Amino acid sequence: MADANLDRTLNLLAHLRGILVALGEAEQVPEESHALFLERYDxxxxxxxxxxxxxxxLGQDLLCQVIQRYPQIAHLVPRDLLWYFGGDCLHFMPDxxxxxxxALEERRFEAExxxxxxxxxxxxxxxxxxQDGPRH
Structure with a gap:
């Protein structure tokens, strides 16, 4: 099951990388520092x-930087990544x-x-x- 968790995380990182690349291609960020950031991300x-x-x-540092450096895409950062890397990333998640x-981790542990x-x-x-109840 740990492999599935890692695979899901890698897929989410790849998805976020695609967003970051598109941001650079749209010339919305300084090119040189963005290229260096993508190297660290890779x-x-x-x-x-x-x-x-x-x-x-490294994951905590980079995800926090994504939110701080690129606030225009902060809402697109998969929440699962913030949880996976934890630490300072948790500051960007409400209680x-x-x-x-x-609760999700507790269910996963119980299933394992x-x-x-x-x-x-x-x-x-x-x-x-x-938590939210059904929405109409």
């Missing part, structure tokens, strides 16, 4: 599968969202303990519906 994507624990601080992710399948995205939807 380092994270290469390091994460090899050294997942050691790459946590209710942190509570949702904490019972050797049951766990679908992160499905469980997240179920928890979100339970």
């Amino acid at each position: 380092e994270l994507m290469l390091l994460l599968p090899v050294e997942p624990i050691e790459s946590q601080y 209710e969202e942190i509570d949702l992710y904490t 303990e019972n050797e049951e399948p766990f679908d992160w995205d499905q469980e997240k939807q179920l928890l979100a519906m339970g």
Whole structure:
């Protein structure tokens, strides 16, 4: 199950990288510093599968920089990435969202303990519906 979590995280990082590349192509950011930032971002994507624990601080740093350097896309940063890297990234999540992710982690841990399948995205939807109630 840890591999599924890593795969999902890498996919989300790739998605966010696509947004960052588009931002640079739209010439909305200084080109040189943006290119250097993307190089560091690529380092994270290469390091994460090899050294997942050691790459946590780099991930925290880069995600916080995305929000601070590129506020125009902050709302597009996948919340799962903020939760995955934790630390300073959690400052960008409201308490209710942190509570949702904490409950999600508890469900994931329980499923692993019972050797049951766990679908992160499905469980997240179920928890979100339970918190907010059905919307019309």
